[in-house]
Amino acid sequence: MPDPANEPAGCIVDSTRKELLHRWQEAEEAARPVRFALAQATRMATEITLGRATATTIHDLELLGQELSVVEPEAAAILNHALFEFRSEWERHAAEGVCTAGVCFVRRAAPCSLACPAGINIPGFLAHIGRGQYDEALQLIAEENPLPHICGLVCPAPCEDACLRRATGAALFIRPLKAVAAKNSSSYWTPEKKPTTGKRVAVVGSGPSGLTLAYCLAAKGHQVEIFEEREKAGGMMRYGIPRYRLPAAVLDGEIEHMKSLGIVLHTGYEVKSATEFRDRGFDATYLAVGLQLSKSIGVEGEDLPFVIGGMDFLGDVGAGNNPRVGPRVIVVGGGNSAVDAVMTAMRQGAEHVYWVYRRRRSNMPASPHEISMCLAEGAELLELWVPERILPDHKMLFKRNPMATEEEIRASGSELILEADHILAGIGQESELSLLAGSKVESKKGQIVVDQATLATAEPGIFAGGDIAHGASTVVAAIMAGKKAAESIDAYLMGDKASRQPAWLAKSALPLVQIGAEQRSTKRRPPMPELDAKTRNVTYEQIELGYSEADAQQEAGRCLRCDLCIGCGMCELVCSETGAEALRMVETASGRLIFDDFTRPISRCIGCGACAAVCPTGAIRVEDKDGQRSTIITGTVVRTQPLQLCAACHKPLNPEVQNEAIRGRLANDGEMPTICSSCKRIKSALAIMEMDPMEASVARSVK
Numbered sequence: 001m002p003d004p005a006n007e008p009a010g011c012i013v014d015s016t017r018k019e020l021l022h023r024w025q026e027a028e029e030a031a032r033p034v035r036f037a038l039a040q041a042t043r044m045a046t047e048i049t050l051g052r053a054t055a056t057t058i059h060d061l062e063l064l065g066q067e068l069s070v071v072e073p074e075a076a077a078i079l080n081h082a083l084f085e086f087r088s089e090w091e092r093h094a095a096e097g098v099c100t101a102g103v104c105f106v107r108r109a110a111p112c113s114l115a116c117p118a119g120i121n122i123p124g125f126l127a128h129i130g131r132g133q134y135d136e137a138l139q140l141i142a143e144e145n146p147l148p149h150i151c152g153l154v155c156p157a158p159c160e161d162a163c164l165r166r167a168t169g170a171a172l173f174i175r176p177l178k179a180v181a182a183k184n185s186s187s188y189w190t191p192e193k194k195p196t197t198g199k200r201v202a203v204v205g206s207g208p209s210g211l212t213l214a215y216c217l218a219a220k221g222h223q224v225e226i227f228e229e230r231e232k233a234g235g236m237m238r239y240g241i242p243r244y245r246l247p248a249a250v251l252d253g254e255i256e257h258m259k260s261l262g263i264v265l266h267t268g269y270e271v272k273s274a275t276e277f278r279d280r281g282f283d284a285t286y287l288a289v290g291l292q293l294s295k296s297i298g299v300e301g302e303d304l305p306f307v308i309g310g311m312d313f314l315g316d317v318g319a320g321n322n323p324r325v326g327p328r329v330i331v332v333g334g335g336n337s338a339v340d341a342v343m344t345a346m347r348q349g350a351e352h353v354y355w356v357y358r359r360r361r362s363n364m365p366a367s368p369h370e371i372s373m374c375l376a377e378g379a380e381l382l383e384l385w386v387p388e389r390i391l392p393d394h395k396m397l398f399k400r401n402p403m404a405t406e407e408e409i410r411a412s413g414s415e416l417i418l419e420a421d422h423i424l425a426g427i428g429q430e431s432e433l434s435l436l437a438g439s440k441v442e443s444k445k446g447q448i449v450v451d452q453a454t455l456a457t458a459e460p461g462i463f464a465g466g467d468i469a470h471g472a473s474t475v476v477a478a479i480m481a482g483k484k485a486a487e488s489i490d491a492y493l494m495g496d497k498a499s500r501q502p503a504w505l506a507k508s509a510l511p512l513v514q515i516g517a518e519q520r521s522t523k524r525r526p527p528m529p530e531l532d533a534k535t536r537n538v539t540y541e542q543i544e545l546g547y548s549e550a551d552a553q554q555e556a557g558r559c560l561r562c563d564l565c566i567g568c569g570m571c572e573l574v575c576s577e578t579g580a581e582a583l584r585m586v587e588t589a590s591g592r593l594i595f596d597d598f599t600r601p602i603s604r605c606i607g608c609g610a611c612a613a614v615c616p617t618g619a620i621r622v623e624d625k626d627g628q629r630s631t632i633i634t635g636t637v638v639r640t641q642p643l644q645l646c647a648a649c650h651k652p653l654n655p656e657v658q659n660e661a662i663r664g665r666l667a668n669d670g671e672m673p674t675i676c677s678s679c680k681r682i683k684s685a686l687a688i689m690e691m692d693p694m695e696a697s698v699a700r701s702v703k
Helices: 012-026 032-049 057-071 073-085 087-096 111-115 122-130 134-142 148-154 158-162 174-184 208-219 248-259 310-318 336-347 368-376 406-412 475-494 549-556 570-578 610-614 656-665 677-689 693-702
Strands: 200-204 223-228 264-267 284-287 307-309 328-332 352-357 380-383 385-391 395-400 415-419 422-425 462-464 620-625 628-633 636-645 652-655
Touching: 012 032, 012 073, 012 087, 032 057, 032 073, 032 087, 032 570, 057 073, 057 087, 073 087, 111 122, 111 158, 122 134, 122 174, 122 549, 134 148, 134 174, 148 174, 148 248, 148 475, 158 174, 174 549, 200 208, 208 223, 208 248, 208 475, 284 475, 307 310, 310 336, 310 422, 328 336, 336 352, 336 368, 336 422, 352 385, 368 380, 462 475, 570 610, 610 620, 610 628, 628 652, 636 656, 652 656
Parallel strands: 200 223, 200 284, 223 264, 284 462, 307 422, 328 352, 328 422, 352 380
Antiparallel strands: 385 395, 395 415, 620 628, 628 636, 636 652
């Protein structure tokens, strides 16, 4: 490992802490003096990075460096050199709480919440689900995301990619737990509506971005009207996402809930100009028209009548027009629209679907799980084939991608000809921007140009967001854009500055889930029940059957509560100092420590409470009740053990194993009776009283 003292960038204090930690981790089998010295030095360095240093911490660390040089010279050299060469930085950390590199003193938030585009308090709503509190869970979700049930079914869940559980097992299955909260809640949460402002806002498009903006601005007291060109509201949620993923009842239900805030919805309304609403008395306009058109394949013959745009096909199905395809269908593309086109084609008459992608399966932007779902339903995936041209006799020619290996070329050639009744182009979406004519709103590469901070266009009073401004993305990304634009438009209308942080940043930690150590340590998520792949491809019934309450509570209980446990490692270090070695954390790829083995302390914890004493967030606590001491880590009791009674007054003292550890360290023969500090003082006082005056005077002076 590199010497942190020679690193040109970063924080010298934090890098020294990391190096000492790694040395301690590698010394698992080292002699007790080595473990103790490394643990103590690492803990003290960690205290400095957390802003918990005392006036003597650096001096104490220097003395420890001298002791460490006897038992672990290499680690001592790193520590001593860092302290000597960068003394001012250590002192700045300890005395002023200032880190020049900006690395230390920053409270680490839960990675899942940071990754959520909507800014949901994920550990919080999981805690409520784990406790069976669905109303409270739904409120926490809906405070940041007005489409909780929809996102519980279709969100790509970037929060799961960020989940620290992935370091040792499966990430929490967060996405479907939102749907559980929505299904089991007694009612939908609605924000308190502010007094009417008299301001009018027009929203063009009723997809997730437009709906979210309308909902947020209506709650702020503005009069909001949505103008939707199609027959029904929902945008791509209705005309792009198939019903086997998002049932119409769920979509309609959440739209109706949003309208309860007073939003006026006009359907079948074609907007001719982006500026037309200004002439009708609206104070601001939000363009959320999405990407309505299918991208072309870009080859000869794509204008033949049996070649259909993927989004056009999905939109036709979503509108209830029941277009039939097949029995042989080719789908070109590897993204989400291609996945939906493949599975929808089977439900619209295709008996065999050739799914052709120009690169490898591992390069597909679509969800790996959804790719597997397509294949399970019978689609044939052909990788590394690039579209060449389409022939009038219902044939399509492909050539090999240069990425193909010689073995692959020998096995299946360098050209491929497929016959099909229909060809679906599932390679993406494009915009239709004729409404911008005559305005100052600019577009570039098919997207509206906006200020990235405010989503304002070059035309005063007109804002834009969602896919039309940022490219094809996800429902939750569109929700984020709607929230952002709502803050900007509200500031524009009211003359304020837009500044808002997710609610979870200002809230204290929520109640913990009481769950057993074995269950909490489970590495795997409960399987999601689904319709049988062999029979579901002829129906639009929802594929995912959803978690039961029991499975949802079990999965929510696996949350490590990274909002509370910040991964500083202080607990395992002080536990090592005591000699118990009951706690072990795992270092993730990002360098953050997680505590995920709640079973190790069952046989090792001595109940001393040192871990709770050093924990900077209260994630660990020790509870004495009914003659028992329980050590509790983020809600899970990791060990309960009986308290030994005072031999004099019979009040509870420490667990026997703790006393044994103390006697072992003091080389006590165990014959001395256990007695509490109060009784010791009384016993000493009585002994002094029995002495003659001279002896008592000497005894008092010694005390």
